[in-house]
Amino acid sequence: xxxxxxxxxxxxxxxxxxxxxxxxxxxxxxxxxxxxxxxxxxxxxxxxxxxxxxxxxxxxxxxxxxxxxxxxxxxxxxxxxxxxxxxxxxxxxxxxxxxxxxxxxxxxxxxxxxxxxxxxxxxxxxxxxxxxxxxxxxxxxxxxxxxxxxxxxxxxxxxxxxx
Amino acid sequence: xxxxxxxxxxxxxxxxxxxxxxxxxxxxxxxxxxxxxxxxxxxxxxxxxxxxxxxxxxxxxxxxxxxxxxxxxxxxxxxxxxxxxxxxxxxxxxxxxxxxxxxxxxxxxxxxxxxxxxxxxxxxxxxxxxxxxxxxxxxxxxxxxxxxxxxxxxxxxxxxxxxxxxxxxxxxxxxxxxxxxxxxxxxxxxxxxxxxxxxxxxxxxxxxxxxxxxxxxxxxxxxxxxxxxxxxxxxxxxxxxxxxxxxxxxxxxxxxxxxxxxxxxxxxxxxxxxxxxxxxxxxxxxxxxxxxxxxxxxxxxxxxxxxxxxxxxxxxxxxxxxxxxxxxxx
Numbered sequence: 216x217x218x219x220x221x222x223x224x225x226x227x228x229x230x231x232x233x234x235x236x237x238x239x240x241x242x243x244x245x246x247x248x249x250x251x252x253x254x255x256x257x258x259x260x261x262x263x264x265x266x267x268x269x270x271x272x273x274x275x276x277x278x279x280x281x282x283x284x285x286x287x288x289x290x291x292x293x294x295x296x297x298x299x300x301x302x303x304x305x306x307x308x309x310x311x312x313x314x315x316x317x318x319x320x321x322x323x324x325x326x327x328x329x330x331x332x333x334x335x336x337x338x339x340x341x342x343x344x345x346x347x348x349x350x351x352x353x354x355x356x357x358x359x360x361x362x363x364x365x366x367x368x369x370x371x372x373x374x375x376x377x378x
Numbered sequence: 379x380x381x382x383x384x385x386x387x388x389x390x391x392x393x394x395x396x397x398x399x400x401x402x403x404x405x406x407x408x409x410x411x412x413x414x415x416x417x418x419x420x421x422x423x424x425x426x427x428x429x430x431x432x433x434x435x436x437x438x439x440x441x442x443x444x445x446x447x448x449x450x451x452x453x454x455x456x457x458x459x460x461x462x463x464x465x466x467x468x469x470x471x472x473x474x475x476x477x478x479x480x481x482x483x484x485x486x487x488x489x490x491x492x493x494x495x496x497x498x499x500x501x502x503x504x505x506x507x508x509x510x511x512x513x514x515x516x517x518x519x520x521x522x523x524x525x526x527x528x529x530x531x532x533x534x535x536x537x538x539x540x541x542x543x544x545x546x547x548x549x550x551x552x553x554x555x556x557x558x559x560x561x562x563x564x565x566x567x568x569x570x571x572x573x574x575x576x577x578x579x580x581x582x583x584x585x586x587x588x589x590x591x592x593x594x595x596x597x598x599x600x601x602x603x604x605x606x607x608x609x610x611x612x613x614x615x616x617x618x619x620x621x622x623x624x625x626x627x628x629x630x631x632x633x634x635x636x637x638x639x640x641x642x643x644x645x646x647x648x649x650x651x652x653x654x655x656x657x658x659x660x661x662x663x664x665x666x667x668x669x670x671x672x673x674x675x676x677x678x679x680x681x682x683x684x685x686x687x688x689x690x691x692x693x694x695x696x697x698x699x700x701x702x703x704x705x706x707x708x
Contacts, residue, residue, distance in 0.1 A: 243384040266420050279489040290436045354619040355484020
């Protein structure tokens, strides 16, 4: 990937990540994932498959859950991004701790961020969160350790729903 | 991934001007439009696409809409799949499209993926996606699926390539009699979406549509179905969480009481193009949506199927889906 990142093709991009605005000069097709992890040192977002199949790198871009490995930075100039480091994810993080929703931890940031996007969507649509809804919302997030039950329990705990 | 130049046109006119060089066949693969990128970026990572210039369409506001103009639904190429699966108009009046949009990939990919990209996505055949395999779709001499691993390949319309078209929106939109609008250096043109797709035996085997390299898909439109119309999209996936279709059925039935007056049946995941089956549609009209009628339509729909060594299971699978879809609308 390095070969394409010559200075000549770099573009100016502004991103607001977890409330902090940064101006960057980056190659246009640099992945949002690399900008977050390498340029902004926010290593909470993990790379799993790198091709849009595992959901580990899920971040919230202008309110929508997207895969940071599949988003070129040129398409999100000016965006408001939230990652697992966002303080507003604390209740979900605590729920994952309480329920044992994390094991090896690679999928966890994506799970937490996706769950946050889904819970926000439920709230704005006036829909009560259900386990089935959570299962569907997390369909694009793979976990190889937990068998998902603890993850669903964590999300439902954060949603304030007894399972 | 190899180096390339990125262009950011702000209008369709500017984008078409950039793409005009692709009219020269030597340049055809050197320049490519980029929308949500959920297919193209993976192709570039695997060296399946290596454009010198990418034309980023995301800055073209005039391509991002989903509107209802006096009963005619118009969807711009940049409308996301998430927008379609959350749209009340589609939910109430065009369930087939609503359900098809929801069935695609994962929520994160639906946030970004567009209707234009979905309709133009490239095949998922294992050999096509394998960088090392120089298959027919990549200018090679052989369709390796024909004699190799072909569980996911075509049972209808195959030859000389046996890909299946991966789009879920295409069968649904064809079942709604949708029209597609495209434009290029020689001006705009429109056609039934059904005619947009072409079999591998027609023209260049490497392409799946009649769109020229200098052309852009601008929008899709269809009339909202008449009152008394019901529709559904049934998709069978090997993996329930998210996957491409092993087989799918897009069905639109117009009823007068309990008698079918209008029928559209289009199959996905079984042929190199969305596979509309007129014989089955004709067999449905004038009948009730009962099991006997449904089974007859299913038999007609798969009558010409020729399975490869590893995918005969798709025949009973698709028949079952057709019967289930028809019964669900009764």
